[in-house]
Amino acid sequence: MSYRPVIDESACAAHGDCVEVAPTVFKMDDIAVVIGTAPDDVILAAAESCPSVAISVIDDATGQQVYP
Numbered sequence: 001m002s003y004r005p006v007i008d009e010s011a012c013a014a015h016g017d018c019v020e021v022a023p024t025v026f027k028m029d030d031i032a033v034v035i036g037t038a039p040d041d042v043i044l045a046a047a048e049s050c051p052s053v054a055i056s057v058i059d060d061a062t063g064q065q066v067y068p
């Protein structure tokens with residue numbers, strides 16, 4: 001469980017899809033904010049669900065960006 005989501009605040013259009021996929025990771029304020037964590041596959045699925053591609057995923061174990 002080493003994936004970490006990063007929200008591009010200028011790209012987030014507040015659709016809320018990420019919150020539906022991963023409610024333990026994201027919550028909606030004016031835009032989505034990261035509030036917690038989840039298994040890697042859930043974080044990745046939430047990032048993939050974002051219509052604005054506003055969520056990048058970093059693997060903290062390697063420092064590499066794994067999505068997009």
Ligand code: SF4
Binds near residue numbers: 012016019055
């Ligand atoms: S799905 Fe993307 S655009 Fe929508 S709230 Fe989440 S980060 Fe923002």
